[in-house]
Amino acid sequence: MSDAVISASGRTPVRMEVNGVAETVYVEPRWLLSDVLRHQLGLTGTHVGCEQGVCGVCTVLLDGVLVRSCLLFAVQVDGHRVTTIEGVTPDEGLSPIQASFQRHHGLQCGFCTPAMVLTAEALLRTHPNPSEADIRDAFSGNICRCTGYQFIVDAIRGCSEEER
Amino acid sequence: MATVLGQRLRRKEDPRLITGKGQYTDDVQLPGLVYASILRSPHAHARILRVDASLAREMDGVLAVYTGEDLEGKLGTIPTAWLPPDSDIRTVPHSALAVHRVRYVGDGVALVVASSRSIAEDALDVISVDYEVLPGTADQEIAMKPDAAQLHEDAPGNVAFHWQVGHAPDDVFAHAEVTVRQRIRQQRLIPNPMEPRSAVAQYNESTGDMTIWATSQNPHIHRFLLSGILGIPEHKVRIVAIDVGGGFGAKIACYPDEALVAFAARELGRPVKWTESRREHFLVTTHGRDHIEDIELAGNRDGTLVGIRVKVLANMGAYLSTAAPGVPTILFALILPGPYTIPYAAADVYGVFTNSTPTDAYRGAGRPEATYLLERMVDLFAREIGMDPVEVRRKNLIPRHQFPYHNAMGLEYDSGNYHLALDKALEMAGYEEFRREQSRLREEGKLVGIGCTTYVEICGLGPSQVAGAVGFQGGLWESSQVRVHPTGKVTVFTGSSPHGQGEETTFAQIVADRLHIPMADVEIVHGDTDRISMGWGTYGSRSTPVGGSALAVATERVVEKAKKIAAHMLEIGESDVEFDEGRFHAKGAPGRSVSFQDVTLQAYLAWNLPAGVEPALEGRAFYDPVNFTYSFGTHLALVEVDKDTGEVELKRYIAVDDCGRVLNPLIAEGQVHGGIVQGVGQALYEGAIYDEDGQLMTGTFMDYAMPKARFFPTFETAFTETPSPHNPLGVKGIGETGTIASTPTVVNAVMDALQPFGVRDIPMPLTPERVWGAMQKGGMEA
Ligand code: FES
Numbered sequence: 052m053s054d055a056v057i058s059a060s061g062r063t064p065v066r067m068e069v070n071g072v073a074e075t076v077y078v079e080p081r082w083l084l085s086d087v088l089r090h091q092l093g094l095t096g097t098h099v100g101c102e103q104g105v106c107g108v109c110t111v112l113l114d115g116v117l118v119r120s121c122l123l124f125a126v127q128v129d130g131h132r133v134t135t136i137e138g139v140t141p142d143e144g145l146s147p148i149q150a151s152f153q154r155h156h157g158l159q160c161g162f163c164t165p166a167m168v169l170t171a172e173a174l175l176r177t178h179p180n181p182s183e184a185d186i187r188d189a190f191s192g193n194i195c196r197c198t199g200y201q202f203i204v205d206a207i208r209g210c211s212e213e214e215r
Numbered sequence: 216m217a218t219v220l221g222q223r224l225r226r227k228e229d230p231r232l233i234t235g236k237g238q239y240t241d242d243v244q245l246p247g248l249v250y251a252s253i254l255r256s257p258h259a260h261a262r263i264l265r266v267d268a269s270l271a272r273e274m275d276g277v278l279a280v281y282t283g284e285d286l287e288g289k290l291g292t293i294p295t296a297w298l299p300p301d302s303d304i305r306t307v308p309h310s311a312l313a314v315h316r317v318r319y320v321g322d323g324v325a326l327v328v329a330s331s332r333s334i335a336e337d338a339l340d341v342i343s344v345d346y347e348v349l350p351g352t353a354d355q356e357i358a359m360k361p362d363a364a365q366l367h368e369d370a371p372g373n374v375a376f377h378w379q380v381g382h383a384p385d386d387v388f389a390h391a392e393v394t395v396r397q398r399i400r401q402q403r404l405i406p407n408p409m410e411p412r413s414a415v416a417q418y419n420e421s422t423g424d425m426t427i428w429a430t431s432q433n434p435h436i437h438r439f440l441l442s443g444i445l446g447i448p449e450h451k452v453r454i455v456a457i458d459v460g461g462g463f464g465a466k467i468a469c470y471p472d473e474a475l476v477a478f479a480a481r482e483l484g485r486p487v488k489w490t491e492s493r494r495e496h497f498l499v500t501t502h503g504r505d506h507i508e509d510i511e512l513a514g515n516r517d518g519t520l521v522g523i524r525v526k527v528l529a530n531m532g533a534y535l536s537t538a539a540p541g542v543p544t545i546l547f548a549l550i551l552p553g554p555y556t557i558p559y560a561a562a563d564v565y566g567v568f569t570n571s572t573p574t575d576a577y578r579g580a581g582r583p584e585a586t587y588l589l590e591r592m593v594d595l596f597a598r599e600i601g602m603d604p605v606e607v608r609r610k611n612l613i614p615r616h617q618f619p620y621h622n623a624m625g626l627e628y629d630s631g632n633y634h635l636a637l638d639k640a641l642e643m644a645g646y647e648e649f650r651r652e653q654s655r656l657r658e659e660g661k662l663v664g665i666g667c668t669t670y671v672e673i674c675g676l677g678p679s680q681v682a683g684a685v686g687f688q689g690g691l692w693e694s695s696q697v698r699v700h701p702t703g704k705v706t707v708f709t710g711s712s713p714h715g716q717g718e719e720t721t722f723a724q725i726v727a728d729r730l731h732i733p734m735a736d737v738e739i740v741h742g743d744t745d746r747i748s749m750g751w752g753t754y755g756s757r758s759t760p761v762g763g764s765a766l767a768v769a770t771e772r773v774v775e776k777a778k779k780i781a782a783h784m785l786e787i788g789e790s791d792v793e794f795d796e797g798r799f800h801a802k803g804a805p806g807r808s809v810s811f812q813d814v815t816l817q818a819y820l821a822w823n824l825p826a827g828v829e830p831a832l833e834g835r836a837f838y839d840p841v842n843f844t845y846s847f848g849t850h851l852a853l854v855e856v857d858k859d860t861g862e863v864e865l866k867r868y869i870a871v872d873d874c875g876r877v878l879n880p881l882i883a884e885g886q887v888h889g890g891i892v893q894g895v896g897q898a899l900y901e902g903a904i905y906d907e908d909g910q911l912m913t914g915t916f917m918d919y920a921m922p923k924a925r926f927f928p929t930f931e932t933a934f935t936e937t938p939s940p941h942n943p944l945g946v947k948g949i950g951e952t953g954t955i956a957s958t959p960t961v962v963n964a965v966m967d968a969l970q971p972f973g974v975r976d977i978p979m980p981l982t983p984e985r986v987w988g989a990m991q992k993g994g995m996e997a
């Protein structure tokens with residue numbers, strides 16, 4: 052938690068490590084992490100779909116754990132490590148999970164996709180060989196209106212240890 | 216070179232989207248950007264007595280506040296662009312912000328522009344509005360009662376239009392051996408693409424140019440309509456929609472919000488952004504469906520269907536949205552006889568104003584409503600005569616040799632092989648075996664059911680002459696421009712406006728196939744009215760059949776011109792040139808050839824072109840289809856109902872669709888999957904509910920159940936390919952088939968499972984509570 056005092060401008064400094072880079076941003080205490088990532092840091096790969104914690108499209112990793120960036124104030128992540136889609140994308144080409152999403156057509160409009168990729172990262176880290184049911188459960192907090200989910204499931208199975 | 220058409224190619228658009236580098240409207244950042252927020256009516260129907268925005272105007276950071284009265288004379292009204300003929304339609308005025316009266320919860324009352332979104336939202340809280348609440352209703356049947364409150368002076372009885380079509384006289388029903396009657400409620404649905412609607416407007420005072428980035432399925436239609444509303448000449452308006460996060464019909468309409476943002480940008484000389492919250496999406500972005508239907512289906516005991524007629528009360532909401540009147544009329548009623556040889560069909564449709572969010576196209580738009588009622592009625596009819604529902608369908612499906620077939624409403628179905636798709640689906644399901652298994656399971660006390668739908672849909676909208684005849688206030692052709700650069704690389708400009716459908720890939724396949732060049736050499740440009748001459752956009756499963764065909768024709772024109780130049784280079788007659796493997800050969804002398812790249816370079820250098828041939832190499836086409844295309848298929852579902860909880864489990868789902876020639880099976884399957892899930896959403900989970908006062912009770916994702924991954928099994932899909940005879944690619948549409956077929960398929964399956972209880976119908980969505988309740992009421996017959 053931030054113990055910094057609020058400055059005269061009403062902004063408070065937040066120090067966080069974003070995708071491996073130390074950042075200091077000056078934020079209003081009420082600003083959401085999702086907005087700060089998108090509009091202060093220009094990381095527009097994090098999307099916003101409900102700002103209510105239900106749709107999952109704003110998902111990022113906080114110290115390696117899945118969180119909804121619309122449910123956190125930016126000041127809450129002072130001193131923490133945030134990973135967004137930009138942080139899991141290699142300098143060249145695609146990560147294995149990203150490549151699998153393309154191979155299996157796990158996206159259509161792409162709006163839910165960055166969150167899906169991060170959710171898949173987190174799932175595969177703890178369950179290297181998830182069953183179809185495990186995958187469908189793990190994605191119960193991520194809504195996709197386009198794909199019907201099947202090719203997302205295939206994409207994740209396609210990069211599980213067994214199939215790799 | 217092996218053709219790239221028909222291959223499971225991965226999508227060209229994916230890398231940018233998977234890495235979070237897509238460019239959605241809310242991602243746009245501009246120097247000096249300010250933010251708009253809209254105060255919305257909390258009442259379904261009320262008179263506005265007074266709006267006091269003085270406190271808001273004084274707030275630090277607030278640049279301006281506008282009310283409905285402030286806009287009068289400065290901003291035009293929001294138009295309706297589909298006026299079904301012979302319908303006495305009342306196109307009531309719809310102001311961008313309400314003046315004197317609000318007509319639904321969400322109706323805009325004031326616009327605030329501030330230096331940040333949070334300040335703009337704070338300012339909404341200090342605008343005080345005095346309302347005199349009026350009686351009202353969100354229900355179309357109540358709105359039509361004589362004592363109902365009137366929404367619009369010009370629409371007595373709250374009737375927006377009354378429209379009739381077809382012919383199904385009483386004696387058809389009197390002479391039929393069996394007539395089944397049923398009232399069906401097509402519940403209201405909320406589209407909910409994951410990307411909320413958004414607009415960013417920038418006005419350049421010195422040039423008079425207005426640029427609007429917007430979440431649009433049809434930027435040129437938005438340019439046309441917004442130019443009129445704003446009073447800015449069309450050539451001074453640019454609409455940009457690069458990446459759009461799903462639409463499903465909700466991003467077709469011209470809404471007040473985009474006009475307000477543009478208005479404010481011009482007034483203030485600052486770029487303005489507005490992005491709807493999800494709450495606003497639920498309240499103000501158009502909804503879909505919402506019909507009350509009274510249906511009669513007549514037939515004989517041998518299973519033949521002889522007539523269908525329906526009376527529909529279609530809820531239009533508080534105003535007539537852009538394409539709304541065409542949805543429960545043209546797009547619904549003309550396909551009412553479906554894939555069957557039903558000789559008589561008629562529809563009697565009332566469009567009704569209510570105090571609710573305006574409705575408009577939602578994935579399938581009219582065709583899911585028609586298919587649902589028909590397929591439910593066929594099942595009720597089968598039950599009535601004691602015949603297997605699949606056999607009733609088989610008996611009435613239009614036989615293959617009858618195509619082109621004129622249905623009872625006068626549509627000409629272009630091609631079909633309906634029995635083939637049916638047989639294939641039955642085989643995939645193991646239908647016979649399943650029926651035996653079902654009786655065995657029933658004896659064990661399990662409630663399992665199988666549901667079937669055979670459907671046909673109108674897609675590939677459509678010939679412009681027909682569009683005009685049915686009152687659509689636009690054309691439905693498509694534009695395409697294929698620009699070959701001097702190095703042989705190609706840029707394609709298309710009037711289609713994909714937002715998830717994958718046309719950057721399928722369209723590149725069409726060009727790469729015809730020019731024999733690598734996919735990587737083709738770039739598809741869409742969604743920008745300054746780069747693309749004209750376009751009618753993406754909806755009605757029209758992009759591939761119409762936009763794709765335009766592209767095929769334009770590419771052929773490139774090849775024709777290139778052949779002329781090649782012939783000149785080879786010093787032979789044009790008819791002696793063959794184009795193969797990326798080279799132009801002299802017929803019979805394959806050694807004499809020039810490459811496509813040699814020819815394109817010569818076309819641009821223009822040092823030695825044949826007489827009468829202009830420099831450069833481009834093909835253009837403005838393609839107007841001669842007919843719609845008619846996709847069809849058979850879907851089957853297997854469900855199990857939990858006797859104790861009423862919960863429905865979808866155990867298997869089989870879809871056999873025929874969209875003509877399949878250009879990319881991977882993408883086509885994706886379209887089918889997404890459609891199935893949306894259609895099952897309607898069958899089992901989704902539904903907008905208004906209370907008696909017109910308050911939306913399902914206004915968040917916590918209250919409105921969206922389909923999730925764990926609700927579904929792995930789908931079993933397949934295609935049959937019956938080409939459309941009238942377009943150069945032989946293609947039909949695939950974007951909506953899943954939504955059209957899956958809703959009745961799953962409901963039929965649940966009703967089949969509940970047969971032992973004598974349950975005839977349950978209104979959608981079939982929630983555990985409703986299913987359980989129906990079982991309690993029905994009582995076990997067996
Ligand atoms: S935007 Fe955060 S969960 Fe929907």
Ligand code: FES
Pocket residue numbers: 157158159160161162163164194195196197198409460461715
């Ligand atoms: S791909 Fe569009 S919401 Fe998932």
